[in-house]
Amino acid sequence: MRIGICAPSAPFPRELVAPMQAVAAGFPGVELLFHDQCFLSAGHFAGTDEQRLNALLDCANDPGIDAVWFARGGYGSNRIAEAAVTFLSKEADNKVFLGSSDGGYLLGALYKAGIGRPVHAPMPLDIKRERGEEAIARVLGWLTGAPDTLEGNLDGDPAVAFNLTTLAMMAGTRLMPDLRDHVVMVEEVSEYLYAVDRLFFHLVQVLGPMQIAGLRLGRVSDVPENDRPFGTDAIGIAREWCARATIPFLGRADIGHDHANRIVPFGRMRRFENNRKPEDARP
């Protein structure tokens, strides 16, 4: 199991490579390959758009790699998502793409294009969190067949999971996948409740006509204190906008910007099956 790690958004701190490798050492046969681009810096981003795109293509088009893992969020993957789906080769189809937060633009664009298997999952930068090793181990566990790594509410319906801002900003663009019949899970961090309300206002206008199976709300954490209380909480907000758009509100989801963030493979997939044949793949 060879996992290629690139950074489509912001740079990854080099000092976190060793702690990552320490967790991976507990998973025999798992190899983490950090692309050098992870450590580049160009203003806000982990290198220029071109550098970030090329690193993603390097990982995704490499027949010797099984999984592509986005090192972290932090903004920027939207800027290369259209180009990525244009230039990804057939090799990408056999891979899983793992990420969350800002990485959702790529997951969504890949899902729309039918390329590979996008998976909402913790990311390498999560190792910085308290109990962050658990988040990392959850991803490596899912990739190697461990049970109890999935979000607990997954049922027969196809599912997706996104950061709320990411999904709202994607909704209405060419990147947005058709989510008909899907359970849509969203989570948020560090946004005022009025901003959460505003994001739902926008999002349900797009999700409503798609006739999704329903919406689940993950954790909405680190809400800044405003000069006055909003008047309801995040569940109240989600419930109200779902009602306005006649979207079934299905309750909570076990995802969020925290170490407990669980895995949501997009679509109907639940377990990772490795299709790569090592003897073919390494000529």
Place this chain on the structure above:
Amino acid sequence: MRIGICAPSAPFPRELVAPMQAVAAGFPGVELLFHDQCFLSAGHFAGTDEQRLNALLDCANDPGIDAVWFARGGYGSNRIAEAAVTFLSKEADNKVFLGSSDGGYLLGALYKAGIGRPVHAPMPLDIKRERGEEAIARVLGWLTGAPDTLEGNLDGDPAVAFNLTTLAMMAGTRLMPDLRDHVVMVEEVSEYLYAVDRLFFHLVQVLGPMQIAGLRLGRVSDVPENDRPFGTDAIGIAREWCARATIPFLGRADIGHDHANRIVPFGRMRRFENNRKPEDARP
């Protein structure tokens, strides 16, 4: 000239009524009528959705009122915009609707519905700013025929002006007007540059296919400092996303969250003409 003031978003501080009336006293024949709803409070908002909607309808449907002025932004007018265009009567058609920032949802929805004459303008809460009286006097001046109140780049093309977040969140919803052939002006306040970049990413996907005449960037002020510099400024961001979407970038606009914010009547209108006949209107 009777100006009805209501608060479709957040509440207006009662202590600012007197300073407003003091400015209006310099405009003979101008009467400011603050609706009681301006001072209501329900969580974040100036009363419930129903109370805010009813006050807007009170002002807009009153044949004795010439202009409806939104007291302030602060989030919330999007929650009542669809209901407003549904319930506004024919009386609203002869009125101007003045506002900006969060009030843009209503201006946009009215413009789409062809109801009244929406105008991007300073709002009563602006009187709190240093030199805020100038902003208020600019609005009363425009309503009473004073020159030099308009945004300086208005030419033969129809125009609109919006807060960037407001327009981006409206883009892709049923409220969004068709802006074909329009000069679109946007301004922003208190957003990180990465968030400005993200908003443009979303917005140009909607504006591009509309074939607008071009985009002008107003002031992007009070940008919070991030943990690392973004790498370009707001003009660079606007220019790049316009280029990506083949939208002509036309330069700066003289609008913003400040006392100098100038007036942009939506469409081709430049001067306010009062169509109300006082003898008919007050039976």
